Amino acid sequence: MGHNGVIADPADMIGYVTEPRDAFHGRALCVVRPGRAEEVAGVLALCNDAGVGVVPQGGNTGLVGGQTPDESGEQIILSLQRLDRIREVDPASDVMTVEAGVILARAQQAAEEAGRYFPLSLAAEGSCTIGGNLAANAGGVHVIAYGTARDLALGLEVALADGRLLSNLSKLRKDNTGYDLTRLFIGSEGTLGVITAATLKLFPLPRSRATALVGLADPQAALALLTLAKARAGAALAAFEVLPRIGVDFVLRHLAARDPLASPHRWYALVELASPAESGTDELLTDLLAESLEQGVAEDAALAATLEQRAGLWRLRETLPEAQKPEGGSIKHDVSVPIESIPAFLAEAEALIQRHFPGARPAPFGHMGDGNIHYNISQPPGADRAAFLARRDEMNELVHGLVRKFGGSVSAEHGVGRLKRDLLRKVKDPVALEVMRAIKQALDPKGVLNPGKLL
Secondary structure, three states, X not given: OOOOOEEOOHHHHHHHHEOOOOOOEOOXXXXXXXXXXXXXXXXXXXXXXXXXXXXXEOOOOOOOOOOOOOOOOOOEEEEOOOOOOEEEEEXXXXXXXXXXXOEHHHHHHHHHHOOEEOOOOOOOOOOOEHHHHHHOOOOOOOHHHHOOHHHHEEEEEEEOOOOOEEXXXXXXXXXXXXXXXXXXXXXXXXXXXXXXXXXXXXXXXOOEEEEEEEEEOOHHHHHHHHHHHHHHHHHHEEEEEEEEHHHHHHHHHHOOOOOOOOOOOOEEEEEEEEEOOOOOHHXXXXXXXXXXXXXXXXXXXXXXXXXXXXXXXXXXXXXXXXXXHHHOOEEOOEEEOOHHHHHHHHHHHHHHHHHHOOOOEEOOEEEHHHOEEEOOEEOOOOOOHHHHHOOHHHHHHHHHHHHHHOOOEOOOOOOOOOOOHHHHHHHOOHHHHHHHHHHHHHHOOOOOEOOOOOO
C-alpha cells in the first residue's frame, strides 16, 4: 500500500474518528488506506484471522455514526478514499463503473462529460463517496424520478470478511441467475462486506430544467400540488421538496438569501422539472403553476428565469439545516411515512410537540415526493440548549411513535449506524431481524465487519 497506506499517529487520525455532527467520538488502532480492491480484501483477511474489528469509511459524511469506530481503540478504520478510479463510462450501455472512493460530484461530472446523467444528488455530494452512498442506500432530492442508490446500481465488487473478492460488476439490466446479491449489500452499512466498486445506471442528460418556489397554505395544499404535478408533468417531475415558513425565516435571518415571493406563506414547495429535450420544461411548469393558482391549490409562485435564480431557490432548501444552528439546540429526525399521510402526520406531530415541549419550533422539511421528511425541532427561543437536548430521548419517542402509527420508517435515508441501532430492535419485525442476523452470521461469522453498527 506504500508509505501513505497506514496512519497510526492519533493526531493524524482525528479527522477519521469523529463525524460531521460531532455526536460520536471514537479511537482506532490505525487508519488503513488501501489503493486497490485486492488490498482491501487482504486487509480484511488479516483482520478476520486476528479478530480485529474493521470500520469501513468513505467521505466520513454519514449522520448516524456508521463510519465511526467505538471508544475501545481496538478497531481499525478502513478508508476507501484511495480507491478513486473511474474504471469505465459506457454511454451505449448507459452505465459507468467506478470505485468506492470516487466522490459523488466527480461521478456526476464523468457521466456528464460522456453526455450522460447520474442523478444521485444530495447536499454532501462534494465530499461523500460512491461506496458510502451505496452502503447507506442514499436518497437525495431526485428519488421521486430515479429512485434511491439501490435503484441506481446494476452490479458490485465486494470484499468479504474472509478476504474473498466477490466480482459482480454486471452491466446487465436482466439477469435471473439466482439471488440479487447487489441489492443485498446496498444499505448494509458495511456489516456484510466492503463495497470496492460498482456499475451504475446512467440516463439521458437533461438539456432543459425549470424550477419554481410555490407558496402554499398548508401541507394538504402541498399534497394537492404534488398530485397535480405528477399528472401534468409525468416523468419530467425531477424534484418536489417542501419547507415551512419558519425554515425560510431561519435562512433569511442567518444566511445570504432573499425571499423570492412578495409576501410570506405558511408552507412552500420547491418544484423542478427536467427533460432531455432542449426546451419545453419552462412552458410545462408555467402551465402547471397557472393551473394550481387557478384551482386555489397555490397562493403564489416564483419561476426561476436564470441559473442564478434557480441556485437561489435551491439555496433556501439546502441551507436550512445550517441555518438552524444559530437558533440553538436542534433535535433531528430522518423519517418517512406514506405520501398521502404526510399532512396528517405533520399536523399531529406539531400538536404533540407543543403539548410536551411548549415553545419548541418544529421545522420539518424535505422530500415530500418520496415521503421522506426531515423532522427537525429547534429549541424554544432563549431556552437552555443543554436542557433541551437532554430531553432528546423523550422527543425521539414521541416522533418515532407517531411515525410507527402512520406505518412509516424511523430511518428514511441516513441509515441506522450507531444512532438508531437500539431503536431498530424496537421497530423492526422480529422475523426480519432474525433473517438479517442469519445473513450477517453467514457472511461475517466472527463479527469483524463494522461491529456494533445496525445490528
